Amino acid sequence: MDGLELLKQDHDTVNALFRQFEQGGNSQEFEMLFTQLYDALVLHTIIEEQVLYPMLKLMPETAGLAREAYNEHGQAKLTLTKIASLDNTSAEWGQMMTTLMREITQHVQEEEGTIFPKLRQLMSEAQLRDLGDQLQQAKDKGINSAVLKELSQHGTTAPMPSMQTMPTSGLKSATMMTDIDSPSATTFQPTNLSL
Numbered sequence: 001m002d003g004l005e006l007l008k009q010d011h012d013t014v015n016a017l018f019r020q021f022e023q024g025g026n027s028q029e030f031e032m033l034f035t036q037l038y039d040a041l042v043l044h045t046i047i048e049e050q051v052l053y054p055m056l057k058l059m060p061e062t063a064g065l066a067r068e069a070y071n072e073h074g075q076a077k078l079t080l081t082k083i084a085s086l087d088n089t090s091a092e093w094g095q096m097m098t099t100l101m102r103e104i105t106q107h108v109q110e111e112e113g114t115i116f117p118k119l120r121q122l123m124s125e126a127q128l129r130d131l132g133d134q135l136q137q138a139k140d141k142g143i144n145s146a147v148l149k150e151l152s153q154h155g156t157t158a159p160m161p162s163m164q165t166m167p168t169s170g171l172k173s174a175t176m177m178t179d180i181d182s183p184s185a186t187t188f189q190p191t192n193l194s195l
Helices: 003-022 027-058 063-084 091-122 125-143 146-157 161-165
Strands: none
Touching: 003 027, 003 091, 003 125, 027 063, 027 125, 063 091, 091 125
């Protein structure tokens, strides 16, 4: 598969999760959605930072874009970690989710509008397929990692000490959403943000 199409599929998955957040729900529904979003963003970040961005840094035409993308990932990771530490029924949680959605939406627009077209100009179809193979291998490895197994086994309520060993800069160990024993009806109303 073309590497850029693989990344776009990830973007579409995250956008679909954002739309579900916009529909509102209760604390348990938000916990489940946040677990899915967290897993998807962590895995996507890993594969981009292990495969795509190092490649971008090697090409003079895209080296500056790589630096910008790394910075955007760092900011999104900080926001994601902050959200994970908040009660998902709080106003701050909703505000931080809106911030995350805005950050991710802007990042995706820059990737799909600037980086991807530039790579399509610079790379052959065979190189794009090779990129896809490398991204898929990194993704398969990430899915099988202890970190993502821990996420899927314990959801977002478990402490994540192993996050410190992830191959991404900026994520820190965090105790995920707590105080969610009693679901409360909450409507999440972010600004409409579509990827």
